[in-house]
Amino acid sequence: MAPGGPTSTNESEEDDDLGIKSGSVIESSHKKYIVTKMLGEGGFGAVYRVYDSTNPSLEYALKVERKLETRRDSKLKMELIKYRSDSVIDATKRFQIAILKLVSSERAEKSHFTKIIDRGKKEKYFFLVMQLVGKSLADLKTTRPYKVFTMATGIGASIQCLEAVEDLHKHGFIHRDLKPANYAVGLGDQARVVTLRRSQRIFQIYILDFGIARRILNEKGEIKTPRVSVAFKGTVKFAAIACHKRKELGPKDDCESWFYLLLDLLLING
Structure with a gap:
């Protein structure tokens, strides 16, 4: 449910439950x-x-x-x-x-x-x-040859993705669903180039969708006691091993998902 590029867009289509349509x-x-x-x-x-x-x-x-x-x-x-x-x-x-x-x-x-x-x-x-943000990294990747980024673009984008996760962790939260579809580039003034390497333009990247994010600190600022068993949260392809084992997740598991994201951006059929 990320506000990225248009998907299944129809301006005359109305949401039956909410009654929202073009012009509402x-x-x-x-x-x-x-x-x-x-x-x-x-x-x-x-x-x-x-x-x-x-x-x-x-x-x-x-x-x-x-x-x-x-x-x-x-x-x-x-x-x-x-x-x-x-x-x-x-x-x-x-x-x-x-x-x-x-x-x-x-x-x-x-x-x-x-x-x-x-x-x-x-x-x-x-x-x-x-x-409002632009297309997601997942959408942008599909427009590239072999549906992967160049090494420079992929590494530059993934560094920004990791910076976003680091900020989230600093404030006591884990995301639990990191993947290319949950990152998007900016639009307009927010689409500025933040890095320029060998004519490679790296745009500002935003992290999206905190629907299953979890606070890992208690009211005292201490790490919460891990639960014995938890339900699967996230996306199978990018989920950490602990997630597949139904174990409590922590910052390290976001980092593991980020690594899978990096491979997906750079490897053909990743």
């Missing part, structure tokens, strides 16, 4: 957003391309999650990443899970996390208005 107006307590098209759809909701009703040039991704009575916590709560410099605001007491929200700061210019613009809720769903 989504209103928060601050602004109104006009839906232009659907970017992607998942089991719990969908992602739409929208623009600010007062300034059509300002486009965003609107991520929607259906309200389900059986779910105590919204997956979107894991999408809100909030830090200023090196401090992190922990809102577990209010929502019983961590809410992270990226806000404007000097660090934000170098951040691999998409900006949260707005949020709200309706009768049938919760929503987040987020920075």
Whole structure:
């Protein structure tokens, strides 16, 4: 459910459950957003391309999650990443899970996390208005010869992917679903080149989809006691060995998944 490049897009198609279609107006307590098209759809909701009703040039991704009575916590709560410099605001007491929200700061210019613009809720769903990003690394890879990146591009991209994971770990979270589809390049001003090697352009890369991310620290800032057995979380192709064994995951397992991601970007039929 990442707000990446368009997938199964149909501007006249309406979501039967949510009633959202091209031209729909989504209103928060601050602004109104006009839906232009659907970017992607998942089991719990969908992602739409929208623009600010007062300034059509300002486009965003609107991520929607259906309200389900059986779910105590919204997956979107894991999408809100909030830090200023090196401090992190922990809102577990209010929502019983961590809410992270990226806000404007000097660090934000170098951040691999998409900006949260707005949020709200309706009768049938919760929503987040987020920075719009471009195609995912998975989509970009398919456009290349043999469907892999060059060594320079692949290494440069994977370094940014690892930097994003490092930031997440520093704030006490693990992602648990690292893969090329959960990273995307920026659009517009956010698509700036951050590295230039031998005419190879490496664009700013953003980490996406914190739906199954997990906080690994308790309220005292200590590592939580590992659970004896856990359900499989993630994507089979990129999951760490511990995940396949139904063991508790930690930062090392994200790093293992990152290594599989690296191989996927560089190896034919990886």
